[in-house]
Amino acid sequence: MGLLENLALGFGEALTLQNLFYCFLGVTIGNFMGVIPGVGAVAAVSILLPVTYYVPPTAGLIMLAGLYYGAVYGAVTGAILLNIPHTVSAVECLDGYPMAQNGRAGVALFMTTIASLCGSLVGVVILAVCAPTVAEFALTFTSIEYFSLIVLGMTGAAVLARGSAIRSFSMVILGMIVGIVGTDVISGQPRFTFGFNHLSDGVSVGVIAMGLFGVAELMGSAGRPKPVLLESKTITWRSLMPTAEDWRRSWPAILRGVGVGSCLGLLPGGGAVLASIMGYTVEKQLARDPSRFGKGAIEGVVAPEAAANAACQTSFVPTLTLGIPTDPIMAVMLAALIMKGIAPGPSLIAEHPDIFWGLVASFIIGNVLLVIWHIPFIRIWVQLLTIPFHLLYPAVIVMICMGVYSIHSSATDVLLLLVFGGLGYGMRLLGFQPAPLLVGLVLGPLMEEHLRRSLIVSRGDFIVFFERPISVAVLTVSFLVLVLTFRKKNLPS
Template identity: 50%
Template sequence: MEPASFFSELSSNLAVGLATALTLENLAYCALGVTLGTFLGALPGIGVLIAMSMLFPVTFHLPATAAIIMLGGIYYGTAYGGSISSILLNVPGTPANAVACLDGHPMAQQGRAGVALSMTAVSSFIGASVGIIIMMFFAPVIAEHALDFGPAEYFMLILLGLLAASTVSGGSPLKGVAMVFFGIALGLVGTDLNSGQLRYVFGIVELRDGLGLLGIAMGVFGVTEIVATIRGARPEPVDSRSITLKTMMPTRDDVARLWMPSLRGAGIGSFIGALPGTGSMIASFMSYAVERRVSREPERFGKGALEGVIAPEAANNAADQTAFIPTLTLGIPGSPALALILGILLIHGVNPGPTMLSERPDMFWGLVMSFWVGNILLLILNIPLIGVWVRVLSIPYRLLYPSILFFVCIGAFSVNNAVFDLWTVAGFAVLGYCMRLLGLPAAPLILGYVLGPMMEVQFRRTLIFSGGDFTAFVDRPISLTLLFVSIAVVAAPALLHLRGRLRRRATT
């Protein structure tokens, strides 16, 4: 296509999209969606899926575009809100926000919660913007190439993600890797996808689908933090009068740290989000690992490094946007929440797929433009709200912790309406507290838990389709490239270390 005609077509598409997104009705539903999303995301445990499926009947009575705009708003709004409770309370609002705990909560303990929240809002906006731009220009291209990712490519990508995860924890890398594998082991509990064999279920019906991710995350992060804080070194409740605009304002140094990490996070997030089924969690972990790698002062991470909060949040917001690409252009939803959006499109007689772009440009571009509108609204909404959120810290802890426990419990219960998920929370609270005492990091466990089973499935699938031939892992360019990147990730620090040693030896 000629560049000139490409741009004239794009600008007419954008005009159509803006006209759709800016009608009063759609604007109102967008605002409603993102507001709900932020609040529900901030509540620990209440996932986006519950919020969306509960509002499902309402969407019958709306025009298709308004329905999708509203549910879309909830979907990416929760990613904004989820980091709030991570930063303030060390309780991840959604599992994808677990990474934000690592440096976000130390920042809050240092009295920099306002800065963390405002910078996160900005970096989330940057991440989402990059994701939307990529969606605008490259959606059809990306959709076709996402299909090139077969089992071998997914396996290599997961391997890379796990290697990245093991470097996430600040302490000894050995403990990090051990926790990744411990997490993989926990992830294998349940029904084996290929054979239907029950593994480590011990006759408990609820375990057949595995331990719940939310229960584990709530247990090892949220409840463990509560136990350690109640009588431990508890920070004095913040005097609400001391919260002024000034304490929320980032310093010049903070702002200087904002751009590159946000953009790197957005890039990683956009790439991973466009692959169905990977989810924003890998994106946030990977971008955290990358920030640690590229930082000149990696020792600041885990102790309140701003980059450690904003890069993962930029990544998961970008991933949430690009996840719409395979959903809308291929009809392949990457997650249950997107499957629900797909379902609503079908109810309204819209068939997602490549034809959607040509048949319903008003809807596709209206949705894309509404993402812009929604993210701007989120930014406008979140900056003043920071003052409110930070005041949560001024609530005396003796009143705060029973409330957090309540939200954790009701959130965990509501996912499957299962009491068993509450026992999971309790069990993993005990485990998480023991791990904390032993100095074993929790974040790598979470990622190992999520990625381990996927890794097994992709590994076995590759070998089933190749008839047991291991060259299937490396005989295609994408998987081979990913393997080289993984080797580089492992080898680079070792080589640097070795070079340093040799140099020191040479000088002595």
């Protein structure tokens, strides 16, 4: 089947009333959660994870994906107007906030919306073209290749995260240890359940994600004074209009951002956060006058935004075709797929073309919806920033608790949420990032399974990982990434 036929199938699926509704719901709630401070994209996606129990798989995935890119869209609003470094839009503060201080918030908001749309659309095209090819290639993969790919994924997650690589590796390993809790897939024996029957199915990824990213974040941010909102009243239609100079500076920056973001999204451990940082770095390095950056250079706002959104879409390639998530949000998406009884991997596109192509089509629809939603109603979105935080966080905790409780109707799960919230807050205080932990949690059980299967095939000989060409190549790349990072991090900055 050609690409166009597939897309036609996808649009047929995505344009059903139900799927359209969930797409709309996802992007709207995502945008809302992205705009309001204190809730990141990971928490937003995990809060609504239980809803996917009640809807068909395609609709559920469309909604979760919509939440993700919707939140990425929305986050930049807070970055520009409030100087709030949201996880996905931390670098947009650097030049976005100075632009707002110079009275150019409207232009910044308009241009980032355009940049987001360009990034997303190119990302979707790459997803539609690459994913089937990668999947076909990956059909020949055995446990040996998967083990190596997982090693690469974990290395990527650890070295590309913020902070020192040793800290991130400890978090990956800790996540893998938490992943042991439950029933051993090969022997059927319950492990690390400490006598609690409740733990024999393991701890739900949603509970852990909401604890680490939701509860821990609120424990750190509730009750703090809020930064002052800039010119919420002065954002008029006219102020949105960029000048010819803005366009001239933005176009090349957007294109470069899209390129950087698309590539990083494909890499395990890349993802939107890293893409936006790299997008900014590239612009600053290439600029003829780098001193403009940090004082409201429009390139420094649009390039990271385009990169983040492109990465957002292309990161679905490794997640859907290999079953290897590139960042915590993809880990939660993967959990949603598995929860619905769909095994992510190379056969996903062939076995569930309706789900895959429906998802691809919904990305296009969702991104167009976001622009329609965002530009005409920009003043309403900006007004959301003026809602006092003490009205928001109790509602967010209620949603988190209800989300956790509705997974298994279990109050024990809520207590587990508390445990992971405390853990997450402790980690935050000690300077450990939660993102690698979540990746380790999802990849750990897969890694163990593939390792054990490989060693059974090879009769206990590790040399097997260095005999198959793809495995050797992937392990070499992991090793190089590791070496380069340690060399770079050891240099005084």
